[in-house]
Amino acid sequence: MAQICVDRIGAVEILTIENQNKRNAFSGNMAENFLELLKEADKTPSVRCVVITGAGSAFSSGHDLSEILGQGADGLREENNRAFTYPTSMVKPTIAAINGVAYAGGLILALSCDLRIASISSSFCVPGAxxxxxxxxxxxxxxxxxxxxSRALEMVLTAEPMLGTEAHAVGFVNRLVADSQVLSTSLQIAKKIASNSPSVIQSAKKGFEGSLRNGLSFGETFEWQTGPISASTEDAREGVGAFFEKRSPKFADK
Known part of the structure; x- marks a missing residue:
């Protein structure tokens, strides 16, 4: 059955792409449902991190080509592909737990997430050409x-897959782990993120994304404008207080 499955472990939400007969391609209304789930997670205070993975032995092969070709130009318009790029707009951090192929739209989704944890058997491909x-x-x-x-351009021009081992070597993948450890490693990192200050995590993501899009000057300005504000937040009072009291901080949901 083609669907998006939702699970929660503490403050971490897990979204699983389920369409194993088509290597977890997005068929029917899957992309629309996925986008709504991302939006809902982003505005839910008790969710502090989102992990995205695929069912079985694939992350996602992207669009269901049998459907997208029937849509013509509309299938490639931005508004019809927002589900794949939406993680870049989210306040909450996202982790792609890549347990196999991440091709086309699946690659878009992986590169749109903040962190990428991949299995040894994973592979990445830009098949457009x-x-x-x-x-x-x-x-x-x-x-x-x-x-x-130059390596990214080669991927685009040759349309040849990049294996997970190389993706890790060139820095695209944060961690490369055994196939059986992809989700558990991703959850371990997600739980660590979720234990930290939500206000700092969200601001840090905004600063990184803004710098990536707008350059160094944006990042420098953001740091000096936002840094002083963080010193007067409830998170700062709790974090510094916990440090001096030699205890783990307990940050409120944001």
Whole structure:
């Protein structure tokens, strides 16, 4: 059955792409449902981190080509692909737990997440040149910022897969783990993030994303404008107080 499954472990929400007969391609209204779930998680104070993974032995092969070709140009318009890029707009941090292929829209989703944890058997591909469809959703504008420019361009021009081992070596993947450890490692990192100050985590993500899009000057201005504000927050009082009292901080949901 093609669907998005939702689970919660403490402050971490897990979204699982389920369409194993098509290597977890987004069919029917899956993308629409996925986008709504991301939006809901982002505005839920008790959710502090979102982990995205695929069912079985694949992350996602992206769009269901049998459907997207029938949509013509509309299938490649931004508004119809927002589900794949939405993590870049989220306040809450996202982790892609990549347990197999991440191709096309699946790659867009992976590169849109804040962190990428991949299995040894994972692979990544920009297949557009091979199937006659221009890569969209950050494959031309964001991918080369997450790995060496020339290697990203080679992926686009050759449409050949990059194995997880190389993706880790070039810095695109944060951690490379055994197939059986992808989700558990991702959850371990997510729980660590969730235990930290929500206001700092959210501001840090905003600063990184803004700097990636707008350059160094944006990041420097953001730091000096936002840093002093953070000193007067409830999170700062709790964090500093916990440090001096030699206890773990207990930050309120945001």
């Amino acid at each position: 091979r199937i006659g469809l221009l890569p969209i959703g950050g494959q031309l504008s964001r991918l080369f910022r997450l790995m060496p420019y």
